[in-house]
Amino acid sequence: MRINKTFLYGTATAATLALTATACGGSGSGGSASGGAWDKNATVNIGSLYEPQNLDNTAGGGQGVTEALNGNVYEGLFKLTDEGKVEKLLAEDYKVGDDGLTYTFTLRDGVKFHSGKQLTSQDVKYSLEKVIADDSQSARKSNLAVIKDIATPDARTVKVTLSKKSISFVYNLSYVWVINSQAKNLKTTEDGTGPYTLAKWTRGSALSLDRFPGYWGDAANNKRVVFHYYKDATALNNALLTNAVDVVTSEQSPDALDQFKNNQNYKVTDGNSTTKLLLAFNDKAKPFTDVKVRQAVSSAIDDKKLLESVWGGYGKLIGSMVPPSDPWYEDLTKVNAYDPARAKTLLAEAGYGKGFSFTLDTPNYDPHPTAATFIKSELAKVGITVRINTITPDEWYTKVYKNHDFTATLQEHVNDRDLVWYGNPDFYWGYDDKQVTQWVEQAEEASTTAEQTELLKKVNRKTAEDAASDWLYLYPQIVVASSKLSGYPVNGLNSQFHAYDIKKKG
Amino acid sequence: MNRADVLGPVRPEKAPPSGRRSRRSATLVTGCVLAGLIALLALVSLFWLPYPADDTSGGRLAGPGDGHLLGTDKLGRDLFTQVMTGSRIAVEAGLGSVIVAAVLGVTLGVLAAFAQGWLDDTLAAFLDILIAFPTLLLAMLIVAARSATLGSAVLAIGLAQSAVVARLVRVLVKRVLAQDYITAARTSGTSWPRTVAGHVLPNIWPTLVVNLALQFGLAVLAEAGLSYLGLGAPPPNASWGRMLQEAQATFTTAPAGALAPGILLVLLVIGVNLIADGLRDTLDPATRGRRA
Numbered sequence: 001m002r003i004n005k006t007f008l009y010g011t012a013t014a015a016t017l018a019l020t021a022t023a024c025g026g027s028g029s030g031g032s033a034s035g036g037a038w039d040k041n042a043t044v045n046i047g048s049l050y051e052p053q054n055l056d057n058t059a060g061g062g063q064g065v066t067e068a069l070n071g072n073v074y075e076g077l078f079k080l081t082d083e084g085k086v087e088k089l090l091a092e093d094y095k096v097g098d099d100g101l102t103y104t105f106t107l108r109d110g111v112k113f114h115s116g117k118q119l120t121s122q123d124v125k126y127s128l129e130k131v132i133a134d135d136s137q138s139a140r141k142s143n144l145a146v147i148k149d150i151a152t153p154d155a156r157t158v159k160v161t162l163s164k165k166s167i168s169f170v171y172n173l174s175y176v177w178v179i180n181s182q183a184k185n186l187k188t189t190e191d192g193t194g195p196y197t198l199a200k201w202t203r204g205s206a207l208s209l210d211r212f213p214g215y216w217g218d219a220a221n222n223k224r225v226v227f228h229y230y231k232d233a234t235a236l237n238n239a240l241l242t243n244a245v246d247v248v249t250s251e252q253s254p255d256a257l258d259q260f261k262n263n264q265n266y267k268v269t270d271g272n273s274t275t276k277l278l279l280a281f282n283d284k285a286k287p288f289t290d291v292k293v294r295q296a297v298s299s300a301i302d303d304k305k306l307l308e309s310v311w312g313g314y315g316k317l318i319g320s321m322v323p324p325s326d327p328w329y330e331d332l333t334k335v336n337a338y339d340p341a342r343a344k345t346l347l348a349e350a351g352y353g354k355g356f357s358f359t360l361d362t363p364n365y366d367p368h369p370t371a372a373t374f375i376k377s378e379l380a381k382v383g384i385t386v387r388i389n390t391i392t393p394d395e396w397y398t399k400v401y402k403n404h405d406f407t408a409t410l411q412e413h414v415n416d417r418d419l420v421w422y423g424n425p426d427f428y429w430g431y432d433d434k435q436v437t438q439w440v441e442q443a444e445e446a447s448t449t450a451e452q453t454e455l456l457k458k459v460n461r462k463t464a465e466d467a468a469s470d471w472l473y474l475y476p477q478i479v480v481a482s483s484k485l486s487g488y489p490v491n492g493l494n495s496q497f498h499a500y501d502i503k504k505k506g
Numbered sequence: 507m508n509r510a511d512v513l514g515p516v517r518p519e520k521a522p523p524s525g526r527r528s529r530r531s532a533t534l535v536t537g538c539v540l541a542g543l544i545a546l547l548a549l550v551s552l553f554w555l556p557y558p559a560d561d562t563s564g565g566r567l568a569g570p571g572d573g574h575l576l577g578t579d580k581l582g583r584d585l586f587t588q589v590m591t592g593s594r595i596a597v598e599a600g601l602g603s604v605i606v607a608a609v610l611g612v613t614l615g616v617l618a619a620f621a622q623g624w625l626d627d628t629l630a631a632f633l634d635i636l637i638a639f640p641t642l643l644l645a646m647l648i649v650a651a652r653s654a655t656l657g658s659a660v661l662a663i664g665l666a667q668s669a670v671v672a673r674l675v676r677v678l679v680k681r682v683l684a685q686d687y688i689t690a691a692r693t694s695g696t697s698w699p700r701t702v703a704g705h706v707l708p709n710i711w712p713t714l715v716v717n718l719a720l721q722f723g724l725a726v727l728a729e730a731g732l733s734y735l736g737l738g739a740p741p742p743n744a745s746w747g748r749m750l751q752e753a754q755a756t757f758t759t760a761p762a763g764a765l766a767p768g769i770l771l772v773l774l775v776i777g778v779n780l781i782a783d784g785l786r787d788t789l790d791p792a793t794r795g796r797r798a
Contacts, residue, residue, distance in 0.1 A: 234754065253755035255567075309566055309581045364654065364736030370752065373742040374581050377560035390654040390740045 041223040042504035044485070046497065047236045047245035049252075051204070051229035054187035057177060058130055058138040063414075063495040067249065068207055068227050071498040073114075074177035074192035077105055077124065078170055080496065082489040084325050084416070086171050090119065090178055090193065100165040100447060105158045111216045113180040114190065114197045121152035126181035128160070143172045165445040167452045168417070175494075195220040195500045205229060209499070220500035221487060240266070240480060246504065247481035247488055249497050252366075254312035260480045270314060271490035273477035274323045274416040277371060279360075279470040284430035285407050287356055294467035296346035298336040300382045306374050307473040310367045314476035320464040321419045323474050325491075327449065328419070328456035332464040343382045355383025361400055361409040364390045368410045371472065401428045412475075416494060419456060420444070422463045431468040534784025540777025544770060548597045551590040557583070559591060560742060567760040577762045579752065588744035589766045595745045596726050596774060599660055599738075603725035604718050606664025607671050612714070614668065615675025616702060619683060630676070636669035641728055642735075649737045656729075656739040663728045667721045674717055678710040712789035719782035723775040730771055746771050 050064035057065045057074075071079060077091040088094070092108045111119040128150055131138045138144075146169070149161040162169065183191035190198045195217065196209035208226040211219060228245050230236040233252045239245045241259065251257060260266040279301070281288035288294055307315050316324070319332030347353060362372040369390065376386040391399065400406045423440025425432035436459050443455035463469075477492050487501035556575070557564075564578035571577075576585035618629040645662035652658045682688065682705070691701050732738040733747030741748065746767035753763030 255756040255759045258759060305562070309562075312566070362741070366755075369736065369741040369748075370580060373560075374562065376742055377562050377581075380560060388740050388742065390736055392650070395650070 037506060038221070038486075038503040039506035040221065042506070043224040043226060044222045044247070044499060044502050044504055045245040046225060046227045046499065047230060047239050047248045048227055048497075049230055049233065049236060049250075050495075052207070055190055055198070055201070056186040058133070058136040059187060064227075064229075066495040067497045068209070069190065069192070069194075069198075070175075070177070070496045071194060072196045072209055072225070072500065073190050073194045073198060074179065075194050076174050076176050076178060077107075078174040080171075080174040080493055082491045082493055082496075082498065084491070084493060086174055089174075090124075094170070101162045103160045103162070103169065105160070107156045107158065108216065109156065111193050112214050113183075113193055114212055114214075115180060115183070116214070117180055117182065117191075119178065119193060120155045121158045122155075123181045124158045124178055125150045125152050127176060127179045130179065131176050138175075140172050140175045143168060144176070165447070167444060167446050167449065171417075196225060199224070221503045222499070225499040225502075237480075240482075243482070246485050247479065247502075249479065250492055251478040251480055254314050254476075254478075257312075257478065257480070265483055267481050267483050267485075269479045269481075269490040271477040271479060271492065272323070272325050273315075273475045273492070274325060274418075274494075275412055275414045275475040275477075276318065276321065276323065277367065277472040277475070278321075278411050278413055279371075279375065279408060279472055280411055280429045281408050281467075281469060282404065282406050282428075282430055283432065283468060284404070287350070287352060287358070288408065290350050291466055292346045292350040293352060294470070295336050296343040296350065296352075296382070297379065297384070298467045298470040299339045299346065300343035300384070301375055301378045301470065301472070302338045303472050304338065306371060309374065310370060311473075311476060314478065316474040316476075318471050318474045320460050320471055321413075321422065321469070322456075322460050323416065326417055326419070328453045328460055330457060330460060332461065335461075335464045336467050336470075340382055347382060347384075352383075355385065357385035357387060358407045359387045359389050361396065361406045362388050362390050363396050363410065364392055371410055404428055404430060414495075419460055419463070422459060422468055429469055431463065431466075433462065433466065433468075436462055531784070531788075533780050534788065537777045537780025537782075537784055540773050541781060542777075544593050544774045544777065545597060547590050547770075548594040551594045555587045555590060557587045559583075559587060559744070561587075567756060567763075569760070570762055576766050577760065579749075579763055580756065585749075585762060585766055588749060589746075589770060591744040592746040592749060592767055593770060593774075595656060595739050595743060596729065596771070599656065599663070599729035600722040600726045600774075600778070602656075602660035603663040603667060603729070604722045606661060607667035607721055607725075608714075608718055610664070610668035611671025612675050612707075614672035616679055616706070618672060618676040619679035620698075630673075633669050633673045633676070636666070637673065639666070641666040642731070645728075645732050645737055654737050654740050656743070656745075659729050659732045659738040660725075662732070663725045666728075667725065671714075671717065671721065675710065675714065678713060679706055682706050682709045712785075716782050716786040716789065719778055719785060723778040723782070726771070726774055726778070 048064065048067060050067055052064035052068060055065060055069065057069070075089050077089060078086050079089040080086055090108050090111060091105045093106045095104045096102070105124070107119060107121060107124065113119065128144070128147065130136065132141060132144050132147060146162045146164055146166045147160060148163040151159040153159060178193060179186065180191040188201070193216070195212055195215045197212045199208040199210040201207045206226055206228050208224060211223050228239065230239065233256065236248055237256045237259070240248050257268055261268050279297070281294055281297070283289065283294070303317055307317060317333050319335045319337070322329045347355065360372055360375065362368045372386070372388045376388060379386050396409070396411070400409050420440050420443070421427050422431050423437045425437060439455045439459045443452045443459070446452040446455060477490070479488065479490050479492070481488055484505040485502060487503045489496065489498055561584065562582040564574055564582035564584055566578070566580055566582055568574055568578040568582070574584050574586065576589065578584055579588065618626065618633070621629055641663060644666050645659060648662045649658050688701060688705060691705055696704070729738055730745065730747035730750070733745035734751045738747055739745045749767040750764055753760070757764050
């Protein structure tokens, strides 16, 4: 399992752990609609490794729920595009009060749920309350905890009052599904407003969506979408090779790509991702309480070589928690860059001239064991001995995430805009800097995005200089598709996979 | 006393045809050569390796040749070095598991053989349940309680196998105990421990040794399976199972990473099984008589 927000609310499940892939960010779109007629009634087969646990995104369904249903079956007041922009969707318009605390949303007219019921402000209220309810396991629960009151003056108006300013509020709303307030059994059925309805979900195998004839917006470019679920990447690639699927949402190894790259029947795209591989120190455990030790370890590891080893020519180096698609990105790869001589000097200054040894809690699935092996070898060169302790995802959750019982660990963090976790001194890595905490709080209450961006840039620089963690690299987001396909998302933003724009040639 | 007493009715011992004898030794010799080869690799790895184990200077997925006999892995580590280290881990896993299985299994089996009535039934049922319990699940439990190390894997495999050994020993010992010479020994005042050591164990060891040899092969496979799942020897130890797992994604582009540990694994297991087969034919007069 990767660290995503869903996971952080205790919904870690075995099925999301294996070779999880999600990402988000950037730019580009899945191949332009090149010549040839496309079939308006085509069936698009999508290959994925992430089957949902259930169909409710407030009940720990895993990232597969987002992938299959977000934007396809369910829609929010806003949507996050594949380019990372927030656009109005079910909200036709909205106004923010002068105090920055009241948001008034006007709903789009003529929107119908799949069950036929008209969308009203009551449904929006219900949906928001569902996300912030006590038993909600939603990814956005804590972000939306600022909601103080939800009023519905009329059927098309929703007025939300916040307890304090939250500049990310509209962005966070793009993750809140608007659900029919009368719907029952959302774990196996659905009632959304999206361009597709759920046709059939065969557990362990496939989930199919059919075009919804009563959709309020432009109809989907295909008649049916089927998500086929696979347990391992090799089977998934074979499915693509045998045309059992038309597109693979996210490739997990660069080595399988050659068979597609040199084949004109396939297109390989290298999109932007927000998934970072972290060597996370426990900043509250010796010797990593010492900034110099953390800087030394960061300087002793050749991230470039590790990235090359794991991903061939793909992926990017980042010197901090912030990927290029976040607004507060800055190239910080030169901070605590690879320099073994500097590492040795820093160690000597910190009083560890003769080195030290520590245990690295390593999740037992790729790429962690490979990264751990590499780190052990690199740190040996500056006199640090690493003991690799492989643990299961469940153990990681209990031992590292909940109990903070570790010295250092490896973990993938998938979400965009997750730098703010360094402002929480109780987070598992225990980074505790009063100034940073304050900046993060101020940024959330900022009046303008420019102000927010400026503050978070400061946080970014400070955490990078402090080597709060060692950010090893940024994953690539590789989508492979049949050349018959166009219009698919290439950035896999926060696990989303909007299928309605996909065109398939006959 | 006749060793044939051990397993059922005494058969007249026929001299095997001469061709049969040579084929039998051929099995044993082939087995010894194959397993010996791996054992030699393991032994040499204790003193010498082509490259230091954590040397990552080789370049990503270099092909065989050019200073690396089998090429390198993703991190640029020499594959032959890893295969050698892996052979040591395989042999250690096999031996370790078999020792655990033998000590526990024989003790439990002898005790079960002496038990009477409901205790006997209970023990037999317990062993059956233990055998039915998947090794993998047992290993996961042990790994969860301890941590993922070679020791944990060996303990799990040894425990699972001890049930198989115990069940076999129980049956063998029961048969021996029914023999007249045991009654004679007891009548002449020999204590139970002495009877077991002096009369029972010597009569069951040929069958036992053959079974343990088979268990060795199974243990090597089980350890590879556990390491493949990340439950065996932790990285950077180059267990064959882990190597197979790591090479899986690159099998089409750099097959040596999967072929080398795969082939050695097969050779070792075949070798050990041939040894078991040869030993059985040589040591066990009952089957010798039947199969001749």
